[in-house]
Amino acid sequence: MTDEEVLAEFRASGALLEGHFLLSSGRHSAHYLQCARVLMNPDRAGRLAVALAAEMSRDLRQAIDKVVSPAxxxxxxxxxxxxxxxKDAIFVERPTGTFELRRGFTIAQGEKVLLVEDVVTTGLSSxxxxxxxxxxGGEVIAAAALVDRSGGAVDLGVPFxxxxxxxxxxxxxxxxxxxxxxxxxxxPGSRAKA
Structure with a gap:
């Protein structure tokens, strides 16, 4: 899937917004990608995930034990x-401000994890x-995202x-x-308004 095909999915779902937005990173932008809108259609969400998985090397896909996402x-x-x-997919959440596993989710010692985000801007949440x-006890061996808003500048310390x-x-x-x-x-993001 080309970049233009991905952006066409955002446009088709009304997920590419223009205005003045305060991002969860604390920075301001004239553009906002509302990933929840592009992902609200299960077929579209599945197509985007299949396209991203296809871009990963076979060795990486086979090495992953579990997918973990931030809520x-x-x-x-x-x-x-x-x-x-x-692979199984679980999530971490911030009930008290710091990410943690809840809901009976576990990660086995040494389990190889792919961290998956919707949008990465500064990489702080990741x-x-x-x-x-x-x-x-897990080991994050790679990270993936629907959108890298940093234009390739973010460094998560693992292949992204x-x-x-x-x-x-x-x-x-x-x-x-x-x-x-x-x-x-x-x-417009999912974190509480400041």
């Missing part, structure tokens, strides 16, 4: 990646989820496999362009 955004795509890879996997890599500019609050600053800010 909330990564759950659907992580589940579909688990289906595409034929690294926090990876720390939870390591603390539980995004389906599409984009480079929409993001800004710190004190460096907003005047045109963007004039637009009311929205926080």
């Amino acid at each position: 909330m955004g990564g759950i659907i795509f992580g589940h579909e990646m688990g289906r595409a890879l034929g 690294r926090e989820a990876m720390a939870a996997v390591t603390e539980a 496999h995004p389906l599409v890599s984009l480079s929409f500019p993001t800004y710190a609050a004190d460096e907003l362009p005047s045109g963007l600053a004039a637009i009311p800010v929205e926080k």
Whole structure:
């Protein structure tokens, strides 16, 4: 699946938004990819996961024991990646602000994990989820995402496999362009509004 085909899926589902957005990373952007909208159609979500799994090497696909995603955004795509890879898919969540396993989910000592996100911008959530996997005894051997918003700049410390890599500019609050600053800010992500 080409980058343009992936973006066509976002456009078709109304998932590519324009305005002034506060991202979960704390940075601001004029563009937002609402992955929940592109993933709300199970057939589309499955196609995207199959396309990403097909881009991974056979050796990597075979080495993965389990797929782990951070809640909330990564759950659907992580589940579909688990289906595409034929692996169990679980998630970590933040009931008290730090990612942890709950709901009876476990990771066996030394289990090889693929961490799956919907969107990666700075990699902060990914690294926090990876720390939870390591603390539980697993080994994250690679990460994957539907979208790499960093345009290839993010370093997660493991091989990273995004389906599409984009480079929409993001800004710190004190460096907003005047045109963007004039637009009311929205926080469309899954984390609580600040």
